[in-house]
Amino acid sequence: MWTSTIGLLRGIGIIEGISYLVLLFIAMPLKYFANLPIFVQIFGMAHGILFVLFVLMLLIVWFRHGWSLIRVLGAFMASLLPFGTFVLDARLRKEL
Template sequence: MNFSLKTSLGRFRLVGLLEGISYLVLLGIAMPLKYLANLPMAVKMVGWAHGMLFLAYILALIAVTFDRRWSFSRVVVAFIASLLPFGTFWLDGRLKKEEEATA
């Protein structure tokens, strides 16, 4: 996984990866710990981190939208990807292929 942090697209891809990982940790580890092991602090900590990464994802999405002049439908797809488990990973795969094709 090679991300160019010099471009808005590279930063968006990196934030998307981190946001996707935090979402899976929240759903797959923290939530079961809360409800099965009575450890609500897990959701509080991971949920906070995920929330911050989600906000970073939205800011990075705005930046890449204006920098790359993305269409409204493309922005909507990127936003919806952040709401679905594994969605940001799917989106990253598409963006990586597109980035390689234009390079």
């Protein structure tokens, strides 16, 4: 998975998606129900870094593989939705 640019995009997308779910379903409830905001700070920073890496990798894939603007925007929108990067991964896996 990690040997090509699309493979890197898939790998970063999976890790970014996991960080999003951890932030949404674990860190946020801990912040509001257990009064532990430190988890949001830690996982929020990690998720932010992974999101930026995902977007940079998406731009690299766009230019190297000649993806259409619609496809790139679709991949970007998938990164904004919970479970979206996992759906994107499944579609990219079918192509490879």
